[in-house]
Structures are given as structure tokens and as C-alpha cells.
Amino acid sequence: MATAQELSNFLAEVERRAYRQTAYAVRDEHAALDIVQDAMLKLAEKYGARPATEFPMLFQRILQNTMRDFWRRQKVRNLWTSLLSSFGGHAAEDDDDHDPLDTMETGQRSEDEPEAQLERSQTIAIIERAIEKLPARQREAFLMRYWEDMDVAETAAAMGCSEGSVKTHCSRAVHALAATLQHYGFNQQGLKKPGAGS
Amino acid sequence: MNQQESTVKLVVQALDASVEDLDEDLVRRLAAARERAVSAMQPQWQAAGHAGVFHQLAHYVAHHRLMTSAALLLGALLLGFIVTQHVIGQHQLEQGDAFLLGSELPPEAYLDKGFDTWLQQNAR
Numbered sequence: 001m002a003t004a005q006e007l008s009n010f011l012a013e014v015e016r017r018a019y020r021q022t023a024y025a026v027r028d029e030h031a032a033l034d035i036v037q038d039a040m041l042k043l044a045e046k047y048g049a050r051p052a053t054e055f056p057m058l059f060q061r062i063l064q065n066t067m068r069d070f071w072r073r074q075k076v077r078n079l080w081t082s083l084l085s086s087f088g089g090h091a092a093e094d095d096d097d098h099d100p101l102d103t104m105e106t107g108q109r110s111e112d113e114p115e116a117q118l119e120r121s122q123t124i125a126i127i128e129r130a131i132e133k134l135p136a137r138q139r140e141a142f143l144m145r146y147w148e149d150m151d152v153a154e155t156a157a158a159m160g161c162s163e164g165s166v167k168t169h170c171s172r173a174v175h176a177l178a179a180t181l182q183h184y185g186f187n188q189q190g191l192k193k194p195g196a197g198s
Numbered sequence: 199m200n201q202q203e204s205t206v207k208l209v210v211q212a213l214d215a216s217v218e219d220l221d222e223d224l225v226r227r228l229a230a231a232r233e234r235a236v237s238a239m240q241p242q243w244q245a246a247g248h249a250g251v252f253h254q255l256a257h258y259v260a261h262h263r264l265m266t267s268a269a270l271l272l273g274a275l276l277l278g279f280i281v282t283q284h285v286i287g288q289h290q291l292e293q294g295d296a297f298l299l300g301s302e303l304p305p306e307a308y309l310d311k312g313f314d315t316w317l318q319q320n321a322r
Contacts, residue, residue: 003256004236004239007235007236007239008232008233008236011232011235011236012229012232015228015229015231015232016217016220016225016228017213017217019220019224019228020213020216020217020220029224033224033227033228033231036228036231037231037234037235040231040232040234040235041231041234041235041238043235044235044236044238044239045238045239048238048239120215121219123212124212124215124216124219127208127209127212127213128212128213128216130209131209131213142209143213146206146209146210147210147213174202174205174206175202177205177209178201178202178205181205181208181209186208
């Protein structure tokens with residue numbers, strides 16, 4: 001059985017990555033924070049008695065399920081919104097083509113900061129957008145497998161799918177990311193970008 | 199390192215860097231959420247059977263240091279008192295044994311109920 005200190009240490013280690021991971025998925029920073037908070041509480045309340053070694057897999061599973069709950073609620077909300085708006089005229093039509101990525105904050109720094117800092121933040125923003133554009137299952141598999149450093153079996157257990165599916169999702173995600181990076185002219189040497197292409 | 203590995207490495211580097219750049223307020227809110235979650239874990243201990251007793255005790259000690267210190271001090275004083283009494287009692291016993299062995303009468307004489315009567319009669 002894990003102690004409170006072990007749970008606290010685990011959460012402190014993963015909370016920021018969990019937040020980012022969720023933000024990539026739901027593309028809403030406030031919702032991402034709520035989801036991570038919910039996942040932390042659920043882990044503590046329902047699985048606090050489990051050994052600390054099981055926390056990574058359990059937490060990821062809870063996080064993914066909480067995200068799915070969020071999407072379900074969003075779907076219902078959007079359905080009602082579209083029904084109501086169809087009665088209320090076409091005022092919202094202009095927003096139909098709106099892509100949240102166009103206006104999403106990229107984390108870029110102000111112009112007066114050093115150039116290197118700006119390049120770095122631009123690089124991060126490009127990669128974050130590439131991550132966001134991945135299909136949900138590929139993104140989940142990639143982040144758990146490579147960022148959370150979970151093995152294939154743990155990732156499969158957290159995603160509720162087979163190990164083969166995890167490998168497939170990861171492989172496709174890596175190929176898609178590699179194509180995006182090549183498109184932007186990254187030289188695969190690290191975070192120093194040689195100068196973005198188009 | 200092949201292209202796939204280098205892609206993974208680069209992306210993971212960028213993701214790690216993005217975590218470092220998180221807003222301070224957000225980091226504080228995450229820490230507060232963590233503390234709430236950890237405090238929500240406590241009822242779990244009560245349902246966890248015998249293993250939970252030790253965790254509860256550890257938690258009590260961690261959160262009631264003054265009470266625990268006072269209890270420990272009281273326990274130490276009590277233990278000291280018992281040990282002192284034991285040592286003093288032992289010393290008195292040794293003195294009693296020495297008195298019996300050093301006297302002219304054999305120790306059995308003191309256990310004889312008619313000895314006092316015989317002594318008084320002889321003294322007259």
C-alpha cells in the first residue's frame with residue numbers, strides 16, 4: 001500500500017506533464033486543469049491503497065477516461081448549442097470555420113526577449129501543434145510510451161487496447177511527427193532549429 | 199540513431215521544455231490540487247485494514263508532533279521511575295539478605311512463629 005508521501009511525490013512528478021498532455025487533447029487550458037484535478041482526486045480516493053508502482057498506469061487510465069467524459073459532455077453540449085442556434089438564426093455561422101489552433105496561444109515570448117529564447121519557444125510551439133494534430137489514440141500512445149516512459153504493456157493497459165495496437169499507434173505517430181518536423185526543416189539534432197522552412 | 203529515434207528524442211525534448219515554461223499560477227493551482235488529492239487519500243487508510251493502522255499512526259505522529267513529544271517524554275519519565283524503584287527494591291533486598299546472613303541466629307529462626315515467645319520467656 002502506498003503512503004501519502006509516495007502519492008504526493010508521484011503526483012508532483014507527473015502533474016505538469018499530465019496537464020500538458022490533457023491540454024493537447026482538449027485544447028482548453030481551464031478544462032485541462034479541471035480534468036487533471038479530477039484525475040488526481042480519483043486516483044487518491046479510489047486507488048490510494050494500491051502500491052505506488054501501479055500509480056503511473058492507473059493515473060494514465062483515469063486521465064484518459066476523464067478526458068473521454070469531458071468529450072462526451074462537450075458533444076452533448078454542442079448538440080444542444082447547435083439545435084438552439086438553428087432556431088435562433090445564423091449569427092454563429094461566421095464561427096463555423098474557426099480553427100481554435102489559429103488563435104491558440106503558442107507560448108511565444110515578446111519581441112524584446114533574446115532571439116534564442118524566441119526560437120526555442122517557436123520550436124516548442126510547432127512541435128506542440130504537431131502533437132495536437134495527431135489522432136487522439138496516436139497522441140495518447142505516443143505520450144504515454146515516450147514521454148511518460150511507460151512500457152508497451154502498461155500503455156496498452158492504460159489505453160484499454162492490445163500491445164499490438166499500441167505499437168501501431170506509436171509507429172504512426174512517430175512517422176507523422178517526423179514528416180511534420182521535416183516540413184519545418186528541423187535537423188533532428190535537438191531543440192536548436194537551423195531556421196524554419198515554410 | 200535512426201530517424202524515428204531522433205524524432206522521438208526531439209519531440210520529448212520539446213515537451214519537457216514546454217513543461218518548464220508553465221505559468222507560475224498554473225503550477226500553484228496544480229500543487230493545490232495535488233494537496234487536495236493527497237488529503238482525500240486518508241479515508242482510504244481506515245478501510246485498508248491492519249496496514250492502515252500503521253499509516254494512521256504515522257500520519258498522526260506527523261501532524262501532532264507536540265502531542266507525540268509530550269507522550270514520549272511522559273513515557274520516558276514513567277520508565278525511569280519504574281527502573282529506579284526496581285533498583286532501590288533490589289538494594290533493600292540485598293541489605294536484608296546481608297543482615298540475615300550476618301546475624302548470630304540462623305535465618306530459619308526468624309521464620310519460626312514460636313521463636314519470639316521462647317525468646318521472651320528466656321529473657322525473664
